[in-house]
Amino acid sequence: MVKSFEGNLIGNNKTFGIVVSRFNSFITKRLLEGAQDCLIRHGTKEDDIDVFWVPGACELPITAMRLAKNSKYNGIICLGAVIRGETPHFDYVSSESAKGISEVGLQTGIPTIYGVITTETLEQAIDRAGARVGNKGAESALTALEMANLFDEIK
Numbered sequence: 001m002v003k004s005f006e007g008n009l010i011g012n013n014k015t016f017g018i019v020v021s022r023f024n025s026f027i028t029k030r031l032l033e034g035a036q037d038c039l040i041r042h043g044t045k046e047d048d049i050d051v052f053w054v055p056g057a058c059e060l061p062i063t064a065m066r067l068a069k070n071s072k073y074n075g076i077i078c079l080g081a082v083i084r085g086e087t088p089h090f091d092y093v094s095s096e097s098a099k100g101i102s103e104v105g106l107q108t109g110i111p112t113i114y115g116v117i118t119t120e121t122l123e124q125a126i127d128r129a130g131a132r133v134g135n136k137g138a139e140s141a142l143t144a145l146e147m148a149n150l151f152d153e154i155k
């Protein structure tokens with residue numbers, strides 16, 4: 001018989017680290033609210049959520065790596081906002097943070113979730129931070145819950 005595994009979204013007895021970028025904090029504060037609210041609604045205790053602020057999206061991977069290596073967390077959620085606007089750094093910042101965050105998960109085996117909004121405009125970022133197109137922080141928290149529970153089943 002085929003056995004099929006899928007993580008549930010129950011947050012009891014799960015510990016999460018959230019790394020959040022201060023750059024574009026107008027947006028990232030909303031992503032953080034969305035992520036925390038989602039975890040708590042799914043049963044994670046406030047005391048089991050630790051939040052770490054970093055300067056920008058480029059600092060998310062190294063901080064997530066540090067957390068992943070201390071093995072306290074069932075999942076790590078990285079939150080940031082990279083908005084093209086006028087900045088020539090957009091492509092560099094967005095690709096380095098995406099590659100780095102993915103690398104943390106691959107190297108440590110701890111689900112490390114990419115919750116970085118990359119948009120052309122501030123308005124598009126607002127849309128993804130709790131306005132018209134949902135909240136990427138909350139979506140990332142759901143992904144972290146599902147992956148943390150799936151990995152329990154694989155154990």
Ligand code: INI
Nearest residue numbers: 021023055056057058081082083087089
């Ligand atoms: N960091 C962001 O999180 N978002 C951005 O849009 C951004 N831009 O546009 O430059 C950004 N830059 C800072 C970067 O993440 C680092 O903090 C900085 O380069 C120091 O390492």
